[in-house]
Structures are given as structure tokens and as C-alpha cells.
Amino acid sequence: MADEFFSLFDDSAEQSDVPDLPADDAAPAGKKAKKTFTIGGKSKKKDPSVLIGANDDTKLQLDTGEKQPKVTIVGKKSRPDDIAETLEDLASMLESGESEDRALRTLAHHYAKYNVGKAYQRSADLIARGETIKAALSAQTDTFPRVVRELIGAASTPRDLHRNLRRAAELIVEGSDIRAQIKAALFKPMFMFGIVITFVIVAAQWLLPTVADVFTSIGSKTPPATQVMISVGGQLKWAFVVIAVVILLWFVYWYGFGRKIEAVRVWKDRMAIRAPLIGPINQMQAAARFSDVVSVCLGSGIPEVEALEIGARACGNEALQAHVNDHIGAQKLGNAVFADVADTPLLPWNFKNRIEVSPSPRERVKVMAELAKIFHKKARRRLNTFADRVGPITEMMVLGIAAVVILAVAIPVASFAPQMMGMVGG
Helix, strand or coil, X not given: CHHHHHCCCCCCCCCCCCCCCCCCCCCCCCCCCCEEECCCCCCCCXXXXXXXXXXXXXXXXXXXXXXXXXXXXXXXXXXXXXXXXHHHHHHHHHHCCCCHHHHHHHHHHHCCCXXXXXXXXXXXXXXXXXXXXXXXXXXXXXXXXXXXXXXXXXXXXXXXXXXXXXXXXXXXXXXXXXXXXHHHHHHHHHHHHHHHHHHHHHHHHHHHHHHHHHHHHCCCCCCHHHHHHHHHHHHHHHHHHHHHHHHHHHHHHHHHCHHHCHHHHHHHHHHHHHCCCCHHHHHHHHHHHHHHHHHHHHHCCCCHHHHHHHHHHHCCCHHHHHHHHHHHHHHHCCCCCHHHHHCCCCCCCCHHHHHHCCCCHHHHHHHHHHHHHHHHHHHHHHHHHHHHHHHHHHHHHHHHHHHHHHHHHHHHHHHHHHHHHHHHHC
């Protein structure tokens, strides 16, 4: 649930830079290997457009006319750290004068067991067929996150490509670290909360009714506190059942067809920014990526409108992307200027103030780069604040609920003992 609601880095498919190679959906996470069923058995060359959902191996075979296997083993799912490491290695090899083909095939050999190695092998094959390294790497939508593909596509010179590869690696690692820290911060509170909920249900359904039956068997009245807890426990049970059903239905809807609807994805990402505690982290992270990529694009000589479009696709939040796209339409018509892109609560309030005071393109590049650094730092600080707050808040809730349940059990037991002593004495 945390991945779906709080994640900023889910990549959706987009058109590839390589002709006749339509983009496909990102590979599902959490699996070591993936099987892709293809239309196979014939060596006749087919039009790749018939397999919009095919993976990159299948597309390459279709385009070259190879006989297609029934099952294609793509390889183990690469961790974000592995992908980042390969990008840094690729940048180093290219800077040292290594040829593009040799650099890609070297990485493909060393990571042959992982899907990132397969991606580099496909890229090398595409280069051998005449494609550029930018187009070849951007076509690997199964492996590389969108921010990587956008930064690679934004490079206008080899030097820009080397720099963007390293920057993409840094963004991947940073995003992975933030997600891991959020999960770690949420694990203990959610685990404790689950135990308390289970304890409340067990106490309300079995323990407290048993105590009430004991009072009834001796002809005494059940203490009011016990009756209240039995009633509240019964209501809580159904409340938890309803919540569980709603969560289950949401996952069924989301994985079934909800994530294919743009309006649903935009709403989900907007809620991720507005969520308490976790929302400021998502906002700063999206703003940092947006500023970072726009700065890189402007520094490479890309026009403002195109730089905004690339930054919107790479920011990882579709609500922000939709807002930027609306702004781009207004700017093309002359109804808005560059700084007006900050007129949204999805971006930090001080974003517009900084970009309004940068009239020249060179100053704008510098300011956007500075904003990216500032927002990355703020995302880290808000993450630390979240980790510091969520633990004590959850512990207080858990202790409060546990104290109420314990008192509800202890009070009738304490009142039961004198009555039993009276009966024995009588």
C-alpha cells in the first residue's frame, strides 16, 4: 500500500525514440524473473505494432525477422542501485574513449543474469543496426526509469550525455533511498498497530464476553465498562472489516484497470502530495526532480517549453505533469510566461519567487540548479522529521488503546473478586 500511495517514481510507457519500436509498460517490481509470451513459431518478419505490450526482446526479434520463442526469459529484476552503478560505469567508459558498442557489450556481459544486462545487449544490437546510443538506451522502457530516459534524450553532446548519465544515477539512488527509509519508518508502527487491532478484536469478541458470562452465572451484573468495551469492540470489528474490504477493492481496481486511466493516476499523485506527514516529502522530491531535469535541459540549449515538457515527464508525479502540460499550452498561446508554471500548490510556495528574479537564460539555469539542490535537502529533512514523528505518534496511539482494553478487563476482574469472597463468606 505504501508503494502505491506514496511512491513518486512509477514510470509509465511512452513512445520510444527508435522507429518502429513502440513503448511498453514498465516491468512489474518484486519478481526475480519474468516470462513474456510472444506470437512465435514463424520466422516471417512481422510488424512490431501488432505487439504494443511486448517487451524489448520481442520487439527486437520482430524487427529483425528472427524466429520467436514461445517463452522469453528476461532475467532477474535489477535493483535501482545496480542500474545506477551501470550508468556511472557507462559514463566512465565513454569518457575514457571506449567505443559505444564495446562499452554497452561490456556491461551486458558483466550483468548478463539481470534484466539491465539484457537491456544493454539490446542497445548494442540497435547501435549495430545504425541507431544512436541515445535512441538505443531510451528504447529500453522495461529497464530504465523514465527520468533516466528523459535525461539521456536531453543530451545534445557527448559531454552532456556523460553528465546526464551520472545525474540520472544519483536521482535513482536518492529515490530508492527515500522509499526505503519511508518503508522502514512505517514498518514498526504498522506492525504494532496491527497487533493492537488484533488484541482489541480478540478481547471484544472472546475475552470480555467470557467475563460477562461469569458475572451472569453468579447472578451479578456485568460492569458498565465491560459492556461498553463489548459494544465498541463489536463495532470496531465491522469497521476494520469495511476498511479491509475497501483497501482490497482499491487494489483490485488499481491493478485491474484504474492505473490505465489518466484521471485516476493524476488523482492518486495529487493525494500523495496532500497526504499528512508524507505529503511534504513527495512534494519536495517531485519539485527537486522537476527543477533538476529542467536545469539540465536548459543548460543543453533546449527551448523553455520543451524543457518544461521533459521535466514534467521526468518528475515522477502525474498531477504535476498535468499542471505543467496545461501551463505549456498557455505559454505557447502567449497567455503565460515561464515563471507562471509555479502557480500551483503542487510546487513549493517559494518556487515562483526564485525563478521570477532570473531574467536571462543563463541565470535561469543556475537558479533551477540551485532550487534542485535546495529541494533535495528539504526532502531529506522532511523525511527525517517524518521518521521522528510517526514513531512516537503511533506508540502513543498503541499505548492508549492497549491501556483502555487492559482496564476494561481489569475492572470487572477487580469487582468480581469481592463478590466471590462475599459468596464464599456467606
